[in-house]
Amino acid sequence: ILNVEQSPQSLHVQEGDSTNFTCSFPSSNFYALHWYRWETAKSPEALFVMTLNGDEKKKGRISATLNTKEGYSYLYIKGSQPEDSATYLCASPLSGGGADGLTFGKGTHLIIQP
Amino acid sequence: DGGITQSPKYLFRKEGQNVTLSCEQNLNHDAMYWYRQDPGQGLRLIYYSQIVNDFQKGDIAEGYSVSREKKESFPLTVTSAQKNPTAFYLCASSIADRAGQPQHFGDGTRLSIL
Numbered sequence: 001i002l003n004v005e006q007s008p009q010s011l012h013v014q015e016g017d018s019t020n021f022t023c024s025f026p027s028s029n030f031y032a033l034h035w036y037r038w039e040t041a042k043s044p045e046a047l048f049v050m051t052l053n054g055d056e057k058k059k060g061r062i063s064a065t066l067n068t069k070e071g072y073s074y075l076y077i078k079g080s081q082p083e084d085s086a087t088y089l090c091a092s093p094l095s096g097g098g099a100d101g102l103t104f105g106k107g108t109h110l111i112i113q114p
Numbered sequence: 115d116g117g118i119t120q121s122p123k124y125l126f127r128k129e130g131q132n133v134t135l136s137c138e139q140n141l142n143h144d145a146m147y148w149y150r151q152d153p154g155q156g157l158r159l160i161y162y163s164q165i166v167n168d169f170q171k172g173d174i175a176e177g178y179s180v181s182r183e184k185k186e187s188f189p190l191t192v193t194s195a196q197k198n199p200t201a202f203y204l205c206a207s208s209i210a211d212r213a214g215q216p217q218h219f220g221d222g223t224r225l226s227i228l
Binding site for chain 2: 004032034036042043044045046049051089091094099100101102103104105106107
């Protein structure tokens, strides 16, 4: 079983401020790192899937970086808005085969305060 | 619209009873997954299927069973052997060719014990 850790567990951020949080994972046998956003009463939505060391991906005000050698990924949100309030999950697959299921962290619960 | 449909949204089980959670997808994905969420825990993998008529146990398969008779459908049965079935259950699907494919999730089923 992989050990995927996320920190912090929860985060309160003022609207307009930027923020970031961390996902750590085993650096050995790395295949990919997934980020999902899970809003209340909705289903988890994929943000990024990152596979290469040094990868940096961006989607609007949200971006992510990946360091596979040291086993961590950062998710950044620039200029937080109320609609960014959600739980952000990271996950790593059990193998490189593409269909072996994911091991998830416990998530970072982000609350944007107006 | 393409997506994943889980039903029912809420389900109640009596002691000693088996119940089946439905998951249907029209995304033409080969791979399907079942996860369970408990308070304070990350999503945990119950079963997954890479192709029709084939499935594998995940981290917490005891007390559950699945079938994959059609590409579109991956029902999960919670048997009476599952001693702590109260949880939120999520079904997901993905393209199965490599680890860099995101998973697409349904809206979930919340199971409670009467």
